[in-house]
Amino acid sequence: MDLGLKDKVAVIMGGTSGVGLKTAEMFLWEGARVAVCGRNQERMEKAIQHLLKFGTTDSIYAATCDVTNKEDVNNFINGAASRFEGIDILVNAAGQSVMGYFFDVTDEQWEQQIQLKYFAIIYAVKAVHPYLVKRGGGRIININATLAKEPERHMVTTAATRAGLLNLSKTLSQELAYDNILVNSVSLGLIRTDQWERRRMKNAPDMNPEEYYADLAKKRNIPLGRVGEAEEVASVIVFLASSKASYVSGSTIETAGALGKAL
């Protein structure tokens, strides 16, 4: 099936690991060009080496950028646009969770999470908007979590900031429709990525990974009976960016193995 992504330019905020990296890989498979960013230089180098298996130096742009820093975001997005002479797609995939109950979380952690899960998206959308308009339209895909609709007490900062982002995504889908920019969310449950690998290494380094994830799926009662894979999220993102999703905007696609119960 032709997804109409050949030569399109996709900018992936947080594309050096996990879901973002897998998405970059899939875009390259489809003949698109990709720009990826992250903060850690070593992770970035590894990501570039990985992506070079699917694309060439001409189709990959990578630069360090902290998405919570407006100047960094502007520099990265302008750099990608000038390298590829435009931008068609923005994927907001940067992030990591802070676990903690309300009284465990410091004000500084709240501010940091609001920056990461909220302002980072505002900065990226503002920076990419003129480029999408110049192309006559485009796509914005925000990665979210089932927690946005179903808060859990031990993940209070993630749940609250994600709910705000879900609301903002809806508004943006309406506001940017006038520029032919389609805005959607992909809502994740538990996906096996470096984020979870770091938790596994911290909490159960000696446990067999397959057993660890099977156990996690059981403890969290995931109806499909397993934790998801980054590739299963990336394919939804790529679909939303494709010509096949030309009338989908303002929607949220849950990619969580039926974990979410909210309507």
Ligand SMILES: NC(=O)c1ccc[n+]([C@@H]2O[C@H](COP(=O)([O-])OP(=O)(O)OC[C@H]3O[C@@H](n4cnc5c(N)ncnc54)[C@H](OP(=O)(O)O)[C@@H]3O)[C@@H](O)[C@H]2O)c1
């Ligand atoms: N995996 C899950 O189960 C799950 C569930 C719900 C939601 N999510 C969300 O899905 C998204 C992808 O997560 P993942 O599981 O793929 O995590 P991951 O493997 O840890 O990847 C996160 C990516 O974001 C980058 N990043 C983090 N903070 C950043 C910052 N301030 N500036 C720039 N880049 C930053 C990381 O690079 P650096 O660290 O080098 O900056 C990395 O490239 C996140 O928003 C996460 O919250 C994941």
